[in-house]
Amino acid sequence: MKDQHLINVTVNGAEHEVLVESRRTLADVLRHDLGYTGTHLGCEHGICGACTILVDGTPARACLMFGVQADGAEVRTVEGLADGDRLSDLQEAFSRRHGLQCGFCTPGFLMLAEAYLAENPAADKEEIRDVVSSNLCRCTGYQGIVEAITDVAAARREAS
Amino acid sequence: MSGGDGRVTGQRTWVGASVPRKEDPRLLTGRGRFVDDLRQAGALSAAFVRSPLAAAQINAVDLSGVRSVDGVLAAFSAADLGLSGLTALLERAEFTPTTMPILAADRVRYAGEPVAIVVADDPYAAEDGIEQAIVDYSPGRLVTSIGDALAADAPSVHDELRANTFLAVNPFSDDVDEVFAAAECVVRTSLSSQRQNALPLEPRGCLAEWVDRDDQLVVHISSQVPHQVRTALARCLGLRERQVRVIVPDVGGGFGLKCVVGREEIAVAAAALRLRRPVKWIEDRREGLFASFLGREQRHQVRAAFDGDGRILALDADIRCDVGAYSVFPFTSGVEPLMAAAELPGVYQVPRYRARACAIATNKAPTAPYRGVSRPQIVLVMERLMERAARELGLDALVVRRRNLIDTFPYIGVNGITYDPGSYRESLDRCEQRLREEGWFELRDGAADRVIGIGFACFNERTGYGTEAFAQRKMSVVPGYDISEVRMDPGGGVTVTTGTSAHGQGHETTLAQIAADQLGLRPDAVKVRQGDTDQVSYGWGTFASRSAAIGGGAVRLASGKLATRIRVIAAHLLDTDEDNIDLDDGWCRRRDDPDGAVPIAEVAEVAYLRAHRLPKDLDPGLSAQATFDVLTSGTFSNATHGVVAELDPRTGQTRLLRYLVVEDCGVVINPKIVDGQVRGGVAQGIAGALYEQIGYDADGQPTAGSLIDYLVPTAAEIPEIDIEHLETPCAFTETGAKGMGEGGTIGAPAAVLNAVNDALRDTGVELDAVPITPEHVLRALECSR
Ligand code: FES
Ligand code: FES
Secondary structure, X not given: OOOEEEEEXXXXXXXXXXXXXXXXXXXXXXXXXXXXXXOOOOOOXXXXXXXXXEEOOEEEEOOOOEHHHHOOOEEEOHHHOOEOOEOOHXXXXXXXXXXXXXXXXXXXXXXXXXXHHHHOXXXXXXXXHHHHOOXXXXXXXXXXXXXXXXXXXXXXXXXX | OOOOOOOOOOOOOOOOOOOOOOOHHHHHOOOOOEHHHOOOOOOEEEEEEEOOOOOEEEEEEEOHHHHOOOOEEEEEEHHHHOOOOEEOOEOOOOEOOOEEOOOOOOEEOOOOOEEEEEEEOOHHHHHHHHHOOEEEEEEOOOOOOHHHHHXXXXXXXXXXXXXXXXXXXXXXXXXXXHHHHHOOXXXXXXXXXXXXXXXXXXXXXXXXXXXXXXXXXXEEEOOOOHHHHHXXXXXXXXXXXXXXXXXXXXXXXXXXXXXXXXXXXHHHHHHHHHHOOOEEXXXXXHHHHHHOOEEOOEEEEEEEEEOOOOOEEEEEEEEEXXXXXXXXXXXXXXXXXXXXXXXXXXXXXXXXXXXEEEEEEOOOOOEOOOOOOOHHHHHHHHHHHHHHHHHHHOOOXXXXXXXXXXXXXXXXXXXXXXXXXXXXXXXXXXXXXXXXHOOHHHHHHHOXXXXXXXXXXXXXXXXXXXXXXXXXXXXXXXXXXXXXXEEEOOOOOEEEEEOOOOOOOOHHHHHHHHHHHHHOOOHHHEEEEOOEOOOOOXXXXXXXXXXXXXXXXXXXXXXXXXXXXXXXXXXXXOOOOHHHEEEEOOXXXXXXXXXXXXXXXXXXXXXXXXHHHOOOOOOOOOEEEEEEOOOOOOEEEEEEEEEEEEEOOOOOOEEEEEEEEEEXXXXXOOHHHHHHHHHHHHHHHHHHHHHOOOOXXXXXXXXXXXXXXXXXXXXXXXXXXXXXEEOOOOOOOOOOEOOOOOHHHHHHHHHHHHHHHHXXXXXXXXXXXXOOOHHHHHHHHHHOO
């Protein structure tokens, strides 16, 4: 007998009702049950950060949460960042600064940066380097990632 | 304007521009499609029962418990599948072929070797299933190091191997002893490098399905080499090549690990054939760390003879590579030793050379080529020898390097390799000059209270191995050339095919830039198609930095041919000669008449939809195909890395204060992409120098089972990497480009090791092994107290 639960979760503004086994990770619920495959799995043990999403505004490792824990939560994934075909400032900066190569780690870095900049609009490069050290990228050597986020912090500061 | 089309006013070509990547929007919005993102109705999930032991006889495999688990549909042992296995061949007497079974049958040879495949409704059930497998093993004696493997009474990893040796070669047997006897100075190094995992962030994975309508097995796979996977699948499964279609979707990094064919993917395909249902397998990180392909474990004993001025007279090398339990398809276990022996002299003029090299079997996971293949090690060796000779002779190490650098081109080495022109001297001069100007030497010499060292590494990177260069290795499957087709549709849109297959290198962009220049179009008019064996001609995929140099050459030639066809038609429509037509920004223009022009799109329309307007002898349609190959020893990019390192005397940590790369990869197609490759490469090189290591205990169990133990450096460890380009166009390639995907990884370990040794210069200790751990540093620093 499977131990299943009906949960309600809002993903990028869309409400979903979904039946999940209690051991099913939130990452699998998002990716395979709901089709938000932008959230990637690079380790499934909480180290690489590729699965980083926002749960009620706070960055979380989707591989370390169970789907049932997201009952009633507001989740944001990488699919929710762009406005239709218009990339967000962060996404644009990643492209401009070549902050991605294979792009597998990218959703995790974007979501992490999205939450961090929302709370720390005045972040400088050193702080940003420190914060993104919670995620792994195997392709870029990180420089483009750090520069992209730094650019956006500066631009947002300017605009405000 | 930032984020624009990259075309600077007045610039004539797209090649050379930092055109934004076409790949980026989909990857940034979560619309990339990696294997695990693919959904197929009715797809099942596979998981593998793996051996917990590194060496054992298999007495019995009982999968009855597995089959009764909720959600499990099937479970197969080697006997159930009855497949023959993968045999990679080198056609040389010094090589002993062995077979890698798809699933282990009568014995296991490394911890993690797959013994059975379980197929279930979903991955959770598949994992429940593997827990119920009962395998009866009799543990055997094992070998976990080169020393163990070569011991007189060592148990053998494969019965057919003598002395646990897959390959032993003496490719250069010059009698150098007399030179050593007479030399002013003889220095030695005994250098070792650890096992590493290339660790693409996306693990391996595949989705296999039999499609009746096409009479085909369709396999989506995360791979660098789609056609080679097709050949292996067809051979192993007894299908015709045309009955297998391999499709490579977005790939989350490969770094060489995905350029060989894995047994798991074949088992998954076999299960899909048996069950006539789609089956998917996604490797998890634990499997990836301990049971996937690894690389880099080598030991070099090298001596070098120098004259009193620091000129190298002879080199004598003994190279041993621990390649693990199996020889991988198609590259074999010979890749590392053959590469190391052939290319050891590197950027230096070595007049006399003797080398022996071997591939040793141990009870550890098999190795695959990993970014840089053996070059990180041979550069470590040569750079250590230069430093050591300088110390011995009381000379400056940079002076010794300069006395030995190759400086006339093309240069034919003692190893028979032809080196094409590069900027060996200039890159070193420039690198040194910049670090001097920035005051790093003064900081090092003046900082009594800090432990600081400066390290350099000069190296070249053989890339663009064509068919000839690979043929010398004597593989039974010989990569090299590349074929490209360019098609224009009736609307003027272009599709370019390439046999290369990107995993983060941005080929969709760079190859479009190359074609756009030939066709007088913008890169957005060009769609690059790769990684689908039904849609592209037989090709070799992406490894050994061959894509821009060779794949790019084929694209340039094919687009050039198509451009000629377009000009012929345009000339007919404009009533002139084809030589009088220029293709420019979407137009075919008469050179002699600014008003005489026809849009390329109109030519395309005529070619297909109004074929009656074509010149009489011309067939309808617009397409062209071309092949390109590098007919020499390959092309050689070169670089000097300069690094400043500070050691923390309390913790033994090494911190990199400055990293400068002066590099030359010929014509740069897209500077931003090249810089990204260099930076990523350097990061992997630093990882090898300071952090990453897969060790094994006496039972053959890997000591890194998660990313907690396998220390992938983060943004906190990798410094900013400054890059300066020199540009010596390559005479052997169509584009003038040389490959450059691996150089960063090749140069960094030697530069970092030299910097650490420079920082330790007062201690009398020299380190000769990577990774350099805090423990090594602390122990060395204690010697000075
Ligand atoms: S997949 Fe969640 S942290 Fe790596
Ligand atoms: S871009 Fe490949 S892992 Fe970050």
